[in-house]
């Protein structure tokens with residue numbers, strides 16, 4: 591299937607790049623290994639309950655993000671998240687007074703679903719090979735399906751892009767030196783369905799200096815979430831790194847014990863779910879640019895690794911890459 595641009599990865603960066611480029615007249619196809627778009631902007635749907643398994647909320651500090659947030663609010667994909675947010679720092683509690691928070695409604699993935707409207711997506715199969723012959727990129731999926739285009743964008747976490755590049759040493763030689771140093775931390779993200787209502791007034795607790803816990807959230811406090819009390823919990827990078835191969839049931843018990851200690855409440859759990867993100871959070875990269883664009887190869891890369899490791903950073907990176915492409919290449 592010949593397109594103008596193939597985009598690897600349909601997380602925030604891939605979706606934003608695709609929308610910008612398609613609206614300028616390029617024929618774009620997004621390829622993602624997951625069952626649907628969103629990447630780390632993910633929600634897990636279980637039997638009768640759900641929780642946001644990746645990004646918990648969005649903030650908008652730049653004018654670009656503010657403009658997009660406004661559009662998404664108007665589209666109904668996003669809603670303000672209000673309530674009592676608190677910080678826990680080495681045992682001291684403080685009320686959060688930072689930037690406004692926004693969440694997808696009725697789940698975080700509603701945003702990525704909205705953003706993917708009218709885009710051409712091929713989801714559910716990993717990209718297993720990329721190569722460039724006579725100025726045309728060829729991309730193969732695990733299913734054997736192949737796509738071709740003169741331009742290729744990667745929004746994959748860099749270790750996953752590097753894996754593909756290493757299969758074609760000549761490509762790796764040209765592209766790898768331009769990629770920023772990648773520092774990703776893993777994260778265990780857990781969801782708990784409680785047997786009784788959440789007894790705390792706090793809707794989220796951000797922790798600093800806790801050996802195990804990074805973030806606790808009462809999911810029902812987010813707009814559009816009804817039903818049983820659901821709590822999502824994220825573990826620290828250090829704990830997650832040390833316990834990458836832990837038994838999920840033991841992990842869920844250990845983490846819940848820590849939540850009970852922090853909140854001072856005993857709360858029986860009806861069900862739990864644990865997900866391990868290997869490339870969860872990025873350190874702000876050493877890159878001087880917010881994206882990579884190699885015009886001579888027709889290759890670009892974007893994603894949160896180029897900026898601050900947040901949804902907003904992924905958006906900024908993708909907008910900048912799309913702008914560079916629009917300035918240098920016309921649609922075929």
Ligand SMILES: Cc1cc2nc3c(=O)[nH]c(=O)nc-3n(C[C@H](O)[C@H](O)[C@H](O)COP(=O)(O)OP(=O)(O)OC[C@H]3O[C@@H](n4cnc5c(N)ncnc54)[C@H](O)[C@@H]3O)c2cc1C
Nearest residue numbers: 599601602603623629630644645646647717893894900901
């Ligand atoms: C647990 C957790 C909590 C977070 N909390 C917040 C938060 O509260 N606020 C915030 O702003 N940010 C948060 N973040 C960070 C935020 O989610 C990311 O910065 C942002 O979503 C990154 O978007 P991206 O498009 O750059 O990458 P991704 O969303 O990772 O997209 C990359 C895509 O590439 C796909 N892919 C990978 N390999 C292949 C392959 N071989 N073939 C095809 N597809 C492939 C993946 O499936 C994925 O969809 C959190 C992240 C995690 C994990």
